[in-house]
Amino acid sequence: MTSIKDVAAEAGVSVATVSRVLNEHPSVSEDARTRVLAAVASLGYRPNAVARSLRTDQTHTLGLVISDVLNPYFTELARSVEEEARALGYSVIIGNADERPELQDHHVRTLLDRRIDGLLVSPTDGGSPLMLDAARAGTPMVFVDRWIPGVDVPVVRSDGRGAIRDLVAHLHRLGHRRLAIITGPAATTTGQERVEAFREALEECGLDLPDEYIGQGDFQADSGRRATERFLDLAEPPQVVFATDNLMALGALDAVRARGLRVPDDIALAAFDDIRWFVHTDPPITAIAQPTGELGRAAVRALVDRIEGRAPRSVTLPARLVVRRSCGENPATNENPATNENPATNENPATNRSQT
Amino acid sequence: MTSIKDVAAEAGVSVATVSRVLNEHPSVSEDARTRVLAAVASLGYRPNAVARSLRTDQTHTLGLVISDVLNPYFTELARSVEEEARALGYSVIIGNADERPELQDHHVRTLLDRRIDGLLVSPTDGGSPLMLDAARAGTPMVFVDRWIPGVDVPVVRSDGRGAIRDLVAHLHRLGHRRLAIITGPAATTTGQERVEAFREALEECGLDLPDEYIGQGDFQADSGRRATERFLDLAEPPQVVFATDNLMALGALDAVRARGLRVPDDIALAAFDDIRWFVHTDPPITAIAQPTGELGRAAVRALVDRIEGRAPRSVTLPARLVVRRSCGENPATNENPATNENPATNENPATNRSQT
DNA sequence: CTGAAAGCGCTTACAG
DNA sequence: CTGAAAGCGCTTACAG
Secondary structure, eight states, rough: OOOOOHHHHHHHTTTHHHHHHTTTTTTOOHHHHHHHHHHHHHHTTOHHHHHHHHHOOOOOOOEEESOOOSSSSHHHHHHHHHHHHTTTTTTEEEEETTHHHHHHHHHHHHHTTTTOOOEEEOOSSOOOHOOOOOOOOOOOOEEHHHHHHOOOEEEEEEHHHHHHHHHHHHHHHHTTOOEEEEEOOTTTHHHHHHHHHHHHHHHHOOOOOOOOGGEEOSSSSHHHHHHHHHHHHHHSSSSSEEEEEEEHHHHHHHHOOOOOOOTTTOOEEEEEEEGGGTBBSOOOOOOEOHHHHHHHHHHHHHHHHTTTTOOOEEEEOOEEOOOOTTOOGGGTTTTTTGGGGHHHHSSOOOOOOEOO | OHHHHHHHHTTTTTTTHHHHHTTOOOOOOOOHHHHHHHHHHHHOOOOHHHHHHHHHHHOOOOEEEEEEOSSSSHHHHHHHHHHHHHHHTEEEEEEEOOOHHHHHHHHHHHHHHHHOOOOEEEEEEOOHHHHHHHHHHHEEEEEESOOOTSSSOOOOOOOHHHHHHHHHHHHHHTTTTOOEEOOTTTTSSSHHHHHHHHHHHHHHTTOOOOOOGGGESSSHHHHHHHHHHHHHSSSSSSEEEEEHHHHHHHHHHHHHHTTTOOOOTTTTEEEEEEGGGGTTBOOOOOOEEHHHHHHHHHHHHHHHHTTTTOOOEEEEEEOOOEEOOOBBGGGGGGGGGGGGGGHHHHOOOOOEEEOO
16 A cells, blocks of 8 residues: 555655645645645545544544444434434444344444444334443433433434323224323333323323233334234234334234234235335335434534534424325325325324424 | 443453454453453443554444335344344444435445445346446445346346236236236346346237336335325226335225225235235235345355355345235135135245256 | 644563 | 564653
């Protein structure tokens, strides 16, 4: 590899001057600058980022630890994170935790060893010692989507309560009374919140949530399948299953299909997280959509603020209900099922937008 | 951050000794080793990977430049790559090209600047000067999925010809005669090969492929939508649309749905790349499945072989046809549509497995 | 405006 | 077995 020394030799200047030209330091003569630039071009020189990082103690790199790359929600989040980071002059290294705490720790450790400038994480659990230590040690950090209570780290997430209330009202209006939920791990905030919000919304409608209608899942498809099978085995199965993420909804569909049953005739289905395929599934699936791209961008901005010495802000954005046909026909738009999607989408315009 | 000096001071030895302990160098006294280890533990010391890389000229990092993170095929590929790399002691940095050559170059450049040990790429185009230079300069490199002809770099990919021939035979058997294709960019090998294989397969059935039945796509959903609209506007629209990736199939579904038409009654649809949602779409989609996980693992093994001085091997694995209902009822399994999936899956067991 | 020199945190021949 | 020292490729006060 050609180094800064080669460039200096070629241009007939010192390495200090080469470095100044490369870093656009003002005090370099026009003559020196041209000669250096010419040398850089003719040698095809590219500065060694490793050496530069060691010297400056900055890597211009953000670490992003997501819960699961195979989940389209996180994939979209990762994409918007990378995009915004790139716009701000950072690159991002993604670590996939696969919903496994040890793997999450592995990535956090590797990222820290590489001296990334800041860490974006969507925690898989309640917080390992490693992550808590990192936060306490002052590593610039921001939580996205999920967070760890009691840690002084900004959180960028969406609030699904309103949308879940809308969903339950929608289900109640369609005549459903026995509603079940497939939850995420209790150690995750999203896992907890979605059940709580669901339970509260049921109460508002005068319904309750019996234990056998709570399926313990882990945000992965298999757990959705198993939970749904258990629901279907009940003496009195639920009329609706609400999967708290899209992968568990996929598993639920597998289970329903395996029994030769139909959605929504035999059992209705709704999901948290909207994905493009939900428009084309059989039937199209009613889902709660998060402003994923916005979340990713806001998270990066918060982290970069923190890194560059500005005060980072937590951000909470509302999610919204997108009604499709998986819970039964919507009486309101019944007459024209083919175009059900659009009016329903606007049923619940984003309203409450809060920033802390 | 605590450095090796702090550990040396705490343990009462030189930094050389600390380094030896950390790198499991044999000649260290038992006594020194215990003291160093104790110091490491009590200080919570973690070696600075940046400094180590600068010194050893190895980063133990692989770069992976994929064409599109939002494409589940590449996401699955990325996951298997990371898994195998981790097993071999490497981490991976993913760059998402979004099917844009400039963005691809941006990532290759960044990765090279970081002095990754090797590069895994699925090229978005015919090869930029940057990439060709890197290959010529001897950067350890392996192509996955797509490749650039005329460059001396091992290729790990799957061969879809057999499966495409099976697909065309299946369509012909169902009575379809007017078959259209939505291709990928002509600059990509997969873009080219899939049309060629399709055209050859049609010829074997005595059919031809008129220009108006070739929709130029770019492997993204929008292009699939536009191509399909153009097909539907034809005086004599095709009876089948074969989308050469899953995202363009999604776009095709959007277009069909927007016209109020039905698959397969009004038009049949098949796709290259099988994804989990295809089981639950309306109707379930006939697709060509690649051994994605295998490809990712083989690619990593080839790259690591190259990095560690062993001879890397190119690998070609067969893809296989998975028949579902999007092209019309399969006469053979007609009597039991509900369980169509399983027998159909086995219709074309993977046969030709070649290694070069 | 420019260069010599120190130093970032490691590893590794070299001597002992 | 151990330590002093050089050096990886940069950047940046410091002097001039």
